[in-house]
Amino acid sequence: MGDVYAVxxxxxxxxxxxxxINLAACAALDGxxxxxxxxxxxGNATSGAGVDRSALTASMFDVMTASDPGESAExxxxxxxxxxxxxxxxxxATIDLAGSDLSLANSIARExxxxxxxxxxxxxxxITLIDTGPSLGILTINALAAADWVIVPIQCEYYALEGxxxxxxxxxxxxxxxxxDLRLAGAILTMFDARTRxxxxxAEEVRANFPGRVYDRLIPRNVRLAExxxxxxxxxxxxxxxxxxxAYQQVYEEMFADESARTGARPVGVDIVNEDAExxxxxxxxxxx
Amino acid sequence: MGDVYAVxxxxxxxxxxxxxINLAACAALDGxxxxxxxxxxxGNATSGAGVDRSALTASMFDVMTASDPGESAExxxxxxxxxxxxxxxxxxATIDLAGSDLSLANSIARExxxxxxxxxxxxxxxITLIDTGPSLGILTINALAAADWVIVPIQCEYYALEGxxxxxxxxxxxxxxxxxDLRLAGAILTMFDARTRxxxxxAEEVRANFPGRVYDRLIPRNVRLAExxxxxxxxxxxxxxxxxxxAYQQVYEEMFADESARTGARPVGVDIVNEDAExxxxxxxxxxx
Numbered sequence: 356m357g358d359v360y361a362v363x364x365x366x367x368x369x370x371x372x373x374x375x376i377n378l379a380a381c382a383a384l385d386g387x388x389x390x391x392x393x394x395x396x397x398g399n400a401t402s403g404a405g406v407d408r409s410a411l412t413a414s415m416f417d418v419m420t421a422s423d424p425g426e427s428a429e430x431x432x433x434x435x436x437x438x439x440x441x442x443x444x445x446x447x448a449t450i451d452l453a454g455s456d457l458s459l460a461n462s463i464a465r466e467x468x469x470x471x472x473x474x475x476x477x478x479x480x481x482i483t484l485i486d487t488g489p490s491l492g493i494l495t496i497n498a499l500a501a502a503d504w505v506i507v508p509i510q511c512e513y514y515a516l517e518g519x520x521x522x523x524x525x526x527x528x529x530x531x532x533x534x535x536d537l538r539l540a541g542a543i544l545t546m547f548d549a550r551t552r553x554x555x556x557x558a559e560e561v562r563a564n565f566p567g568r569v570y571d572r573l574i575p576r577n578v579r580l581a582e583x584x585x586x587x588x589x590x591x592x593x594x595x596x597x598x599x600x601x602a603y604q605q606v607y608e609e610m611f612a613d614e615s616a617r618t619g620a621r622p623v624g625v626d627i628v629n630e631d632a633e634x635x636x637x638x639x640x641x642x643x644x
Numbered sequence: 645m646g647d648v649y650a651v652x653x654x655x656x657x658x659x660x661x662x663x664x665i666n667l668a669a670c671a672a673l674d675g676x677x678x679x680x681x682x683x684x685x686x687g688n689a690t691s692g693a694g695v696d697r698s699a700l701t702a703s704m705f706d707v708m709t710a711s712d713p714g715e716s717a718e719x720x721x722x723x724x725x726x727x728x729x730x731x732x733x734x735x736x737a738t739i740d741l742a743g744s745d746l747s748l749a750n751s752i753a754r755e756x757x758x759x760x761x762x763x764x765x766x767x768x769x770x771i772t773l774i775d776t777g778p779s780l781g782i783l784t785i786n787a788l789a790a791a792d793w794v795i796v797p798i799q800c801e802y803y804a805l806e807g808x809x810x811x812x813x814x815x816x817x818x819x820x821x822x823x824x825d826l827r828l829a830g831a832i833l834t835m836f837d838a839r840t841r842x843x844x845x846x847a848e849e850v851r852a853n854f855p856g857r858v859y860d861r862l863i864p865r866n867v868r869l870a871e872x873x874x875x876x877x878x879x880x881x882x883x884x885x886x887x888x889x890x891a892y893q894q895v896y897e898e899m900f901a902d903e904s905a906r907t908g909a910r911p912v913g914v915d916i917v918n919e920d921a922e923x924x925x926x927x928x929x930x931x932x933x
Binding site for chain 2: 365366367368396397408409449450451453454456457488489490491492493496514517518521525528
C-alpha cells in the first residue's frame with residue numbers, strides 16, 4: 356500500500372508525462388486512489404490532467420521550498436487538487452519550479468524534501484506517481500529519494516540508450532546514500548512505430564540491456580496520445596479505444612498484475628546497462644534527432 | 645568585439661535552440677566568426693548544426709566539470725568543432741550535461757566555470773551565442789554569468805509571460821552578484837501565427853511589458869523551421885527564402901544594425917516586467933497548453 360513510483364529519464368521528449376498521466380488514470384479507473392505529483396517545471400502533467408495552472412495560488416514549488424517539513428507537508432495537503440477522473444488527484448507544478456536549484460542551493464536535507472512532504476500523504480493513496488523533468492537536478496533526485504520504484508520511459512528512436520548508464524549510476528547513488536529501498540520497476544518502450552525497422556532494433560537493444568525489466572507491451576506513436584493533453588484529459592479517458600490508450604492499459608496491467616513478482620526484482624545497479632551500449636550500433640547511430 | 649549572448653527562457657519549447665542556431669548562422673553568413681555554445685543537455689543545437697553527437701569523445705560536460713580553469717579552457721578549445729557553415733563553430737553538448745547539478749554541487753566558483761573557460765576563446769570570435777535548457781539551474785546561471793547580453797525568445801501562445809518575472813529576477817541576481825555587465829539585448833517573439841487573434845494579443849502584451857526591448861520582426865510558425873534540424877542545418881542555410889529564415893535574418897539585422905544604440909539599453913531589472921501581468925488576461929488564460 357502507498358507505493359510511490361518515479362517516472363524518470365533525463366532525456367526530454369521520451370514520454371515521461373504521457374506515461375505518468377496515463378498510468379495514474381488507469382489506476383484510478385481501476386478503483387485505486389491515485390496521486391500524480393508534477394515535479395516538472397513545465398507543468399504539462401498538471402494541465403494534461405485538466406488542472407488550470409493559472410488558477411493556482413500555490414504549487415509543488417512551495418512544497419519544495421517551505422521552511423520546515425511540517426509546513427511542507429501541510430502545503431502539499433493544501434495544493435492537492437481533484438481531477439475529472441474519479442480517484443485521481445494532482446499535486447500541481449508551475450514554472451516557479453525551474454528556479455528550485457537556486458532556491459534550494461544551501462538548504463538542509465534538500466534531497467529529502469519531497470520524501471518528507473509525502474511521508475503522510477502517500478498513505479492516503481494506493482499509488483503515487485511522480486512525473487519529472489529532463490534533468491538529473493535536485494528535483495529528480497528528490498523524486499528518486501521519495502520513490503519505491505523507478506519507471507524509465509525509453510523512446511524507440513535514435514540515441515535511445517543515450518544517457519541510460521548515467522541515469523542508472525544516479526539511481527545507484529541515491530540508493531546507496533539516500534533511499535536503500537529504491538528499485539527499478541521497469542522500462543517502458545514509447546513512440547514505437549511498427550512501420551520502421553529502427554523501432555524494432557531499438558526495442559531489441561533495450562531488452563538486451565535491461566533483461567527481464569522491460570514491459571512487453573510497447574506504446575505506439577499515436578495521434579490521440581498527442582491530442583489528449585490539449586483537452587486536459589488522459590488518453591485513456593479521452594479515447595479509451597485508441598491504440599495508445601489500450602497500450603497504457605496493458606502496461607498498467609503488466610505492472611500490477613503480479614505485485615508479488617516485483618518483490619523479487621533485482622536491485623538497480625550500473626551493472627544492468629552495458630556501458631559500451633552507449634556507443635553501440637543503435638544508440639550511437641549518428642544523424643538527426 | 646567578442647560579445648557573448650545567452651539565449652535564455654526557463655520555459656521549454658519557446659524556440660531557444662532554433663533562435664540560437666539561426667542567429668549564429670546569420671552572423672556567420674554575414675562574414676563573422678561565430679561560436680555556438682550548446683549548454684542544453686538535450687544537445688539539439690549540436691545536432692541541429694550538423695555535428696554528430698555520437699562521434700564526440702568530449703563535450704561541454706567535460707568543460708564544465710574540469711578540475712581547474714586552465715584544463716577547462718583547454719578542453720573548450722579541444723571540443724570546438726567546425727560546421728558546414730563557414731565561420732560557424734560549435735561547442736557541443738551531450739546528455740551527460742543533465743548531471744551537471746550533481747557534479748558541480750560542491751565545486752568552488754561553480755557559477756563562473758563557463759565564464760572562465762570562455763575568457764580567451766571568446767576573443768577568437770566576433771560573436772558567441774549560448775543555447776540553454778529549460779531550467780534556471782546551474783547551467784543557465786553559468787550562461788548568464790558568462791554573457792554580455794541576454795536574448796529571451798517568447799512564444800506567441802497561452803502562458804507566454806509565465807515565468808518571465810522570475811527570469812528577470814534571476815538575471816538581476818546574476819547581475820548584482822556575478823556579472824555587473826549583463827544586459828538585456830531583447831525579446832524575440834516566436835511561433836507567431838497571423839491567423840490567430842491570440843498571437844496578436846500576446847505580441848502586444850509582451851511589447852507592453854518590455855517597452856522598447858522587443859525586436860520588431862516576429863518569427864512565424866513555419867514548417868521549414870521545424871524540418872531543418874533533422875537535416876543538421878540552420879534554416880537560413882536549409883531554405884534561405886522561407887518565411888522562417890527571412891524572419892531570423894531580419895531579427896539579426898535589427899540586432900546588429902545599430903550596435904551603438906544598444907549601449908544605451910537600460911539595465912535589466914525586475915521593474916521592467918509588471919508582476920501583475922502574470923495573472924493578466926493573456927498570460928493567465930486557462931486551458932490547455
